Amino acid sequence: MNKEIKKQFIANSSQNQSEPPWAKYRSEMLKSFPSPYSGANDSLADGIHEAIRELDNLKPDKVGAPAFLGKNSALTIDFENVKASSLNPQMSSSGQVIKEVIKLFEGMPNWGHPLTMNNVNPQANTAAIVSAILTEIFAPNILEGEACWNIHQAELESGGILADLAGWEPKKSGCVYTYGGSGCWTYHLKYALTRVLPDSRYKGIRTDAKVICSQQAHYTMLNSSDWTGLGMDNIIRIRTDVETNAMDTNHLEEVLRDCHAKKIPIASIVCTMATTDANAFDPVEDVRKLMDKYPNPEGYGKALLYCDSVIGWAWMTFKNYNFKTNPLGFSNAVLPYIDKNYNAIKGIFYADAFGVDFHKTGFSPYISSVFVYKNAEEFESLLSRGVQAYLQARSPYNPMNYTLEVSRTATGSMAGWATLKFFGYEGFQSVLGGILENKVYLKNQIQKNSEMVCVNPSDYGLVTLLRIYPKGTDAHLQFDNELKDSSHRDNLIKNNKLTHAIGEKLFEWYRSSKIINEHCTPYLSFSTGFRATEYNRDMEDSEAVIYAIKMFPMNVYITPEVMDHVLQCIVAARDEVMLHNNL
Ligand SMILES: Cc1ncc(COP(=O)(O)O)c(C=O)c1O
Incomplete structure (x- = not known):
């Protein structure tokens, strides 16, 4: 025209x-x-x-x-x-x-600000944001080929790239972008129930198949088991190791042996990789061996092994990193962290499916989660509903035939794909390694203050958790007692209250633009129980747990100077709380 x-x-x-x-x-x-x-x-x-x-x-x-x-x-x-x-x-x-x-954005956390380190929600990169916005202009609907045409490349290629990172055969694997890490959990459960209870799609779930995950698994297990109709009582929580917070395979074996003897089918075992606060990676390879040792009783399908890797997946990008020549020049202190994380995540190879959140460790906007499965033929045919009369297949790829959703936005697939294309191996490695450089710096600074203790010192993840005690306390000794000795339970609870009050004070300061050393105070968060004490492994005592202040230096604008300031603010918040709260 x-x-x-x-x-x-x-x-x-x-x-x-x-x-x-x-x-x-x-x-x-x-x-x-x-x-x-x-x-x-x-x-x-x-x-x-x-x-x-x-x-x-x-x-x-x-x-x-x-x-x-x-x-x-x-x-x-x-x-x-x-x-x-x-x-x-x-x-x-x-x-x-x-x-x-625009007015509604007033007061919202500024996720690109160097003082924002409250959670695993890093600022998204520009390629991902723009790509996501573009999908809102022409509204590709990735339910089927006709409605999105070549835009499907983003989902298909993401599936291939992620499968390749896991060491799977990309052409035989597949993925669906969905509504969050919780959506990935639900996808896995539906896949598992369909595989294990073959009649369940038509007759409903009539058997109490079990879903097994660790005590540290994300609470979205409740959403999935509830909404699928399996029932939350069918979740079995496996104890976790005191040191690593990872699933205790001895306890897992006990549970599997018991279910096997009683002929109770297992729908799935979920390895969390990594857990939200403690960066615990469950031992997938060992779990696979146990699953092979205790197969489901006759009449039921094979249990599914799912990795809830929505946080840890990005460490797979260190797949080809040469730790000896260290081409990106990470510090000697950081290299073992990366090595450890990569070695923990690579067990994902043994899974049947895993979850990826680009909006967590993929520096992309919400929501860009992907459920990735190893055997596309199995997943897509097990869940197939057949062709619908009102839509015609114009392309060989028509996920509407097996997805939970009908219409699906392409914002997530475009954001995720754009990030994969933009970052490449080097980009992911640099950005993740950079976070660890800041984290290691922070950890060293914490060590210099005898009233503070890093309570996740052997955790190689992105978060640093700390406790700070009243002036003059030997923090290391105090924490050791609180962690191991039930006779210190009262002190533990008292210091948990202090940690809670400091966390609240810091939030109040962040909201009220409090200035310390000429800078505003940071936006942090805190956990009211990131782990149990050693004498409370079964979590029967809801108070014998460790509270901690959390710092996620995910933001690419964070520097060591920012971390110094954050610690000064924590000390100031402790002093203020001690002065006014009668603790
Ligand atoms: C390990 C884990 N799984 C699942 C979820 C749920 O993910 P989403 O919030 O994207 O639904 C989270 C969220 O923090 C998580 O940390």
Whole structure:
């Protein structure tokens, strides 16, 4: 269409004075729908440009400013009345609405800020953000080929790349992008139940098949076993090793032997790799051997081995790293961390499926999770519902026939794929190794303060957990007693309260833009029980657990100076709490 015709087309759509009101409103609206033609006066590019500039104004303009967006950190929602709302009679304008949207970002955590280190949610990279935004413009629906055409390459190729990282045959493997690490868990459970209880898809789940995971496994196990109808009581929690927090294979064997003797089928065993706070990797290879030793009773399918690797998967990118020549020049202190993480994750090879969260260790926006399976033929045929009458297969790839969702957005697959393409091996290695460089620095600084102790010293992951005690306490000795000796239970609980109060104080300071040494205080988090004490391995005593302040230096803008400041803020918060809280 030439330019003149294009102009005419748009003019026709928006001009006629004798139009009825509905048509006028409709014409007015046209200004706020992207033009179908290139070169036309398009509101979209301008709108995005303007919105991003305005959003940018919410960012701080100097180092040390608060780690939230905008000036007002208050929660301004009127929760009592917010729902007492109804649709406006009049039309608004898209510009006005976008302004209102931008206001909602006021006070939100600024995930790109160097003082933000509250969780495994690193700032996303630009390639992933832009790719995700682009999918909102033309709305590819990755349920089937017709609705997304070549966009399916992102999902298909991601599956191949991730399978290759795991050491699987890429062409025989597959993946589906889904709604989070929890979605991956649910996918695995459905796969397992379908495999193990062959009639369950039609007759329902009529057998109490068990799902086995460690005590440290993520609570999404509850979502999945509940929503699939298996029932939360069918989860068996395996004890974890006191030192490594990994699944205790002796206890696992006891459970498997018992189920085997009683002819109770196992739907799946889940190895968490790694756990959210303790970076524990369950020993997949050993678990596989035990599964082979105790197969399901006759009449049931083979149990599934799933790796909940939504956090740890990225360590697979060290697959070809030469630890001897160390081409990226990681420090000697960091190399063993990387080596350990890679050696722990590589057991993923023995799994039937694993989960990947690009929005965690893939530096991509929410939600970009992938459920990856080794045997595409099995997974896709087991869950197949056959061809639907109202959709035609226009491409050889039609996941709608076996996915949980019907429509699926391509935002996740584009973000994940863009990151894989952008980072490559080197990018992942540099960004992950860089986090560890900061973490090791932090750990060394903690060691210099006798009132603080790093409580996950042998953990090679991205998080550092610490406890700080009242002035003059020998933190190492105190923590050792609290961890191992039940006669120190009262002190443990008292110091847990202190840790809790410090965590709350730091949150209050972050929200109120408290200044310490001319810089705002960090956005951290804390755990009210990242592990049990040694005398409470069964977790029967809900209070004999270790509270800790958490720091996830995931952000690429973090430097050693930032880590020094964070520790100073923690000390200041401890002093403030001790002064006012009567602890
Ligand atoms: C080990 C593990 N599994 C599953 C999940 C759930 O993932 P999502 O929040 O993406 O649903 C998390 C989230 O932190 C996790 O750490």
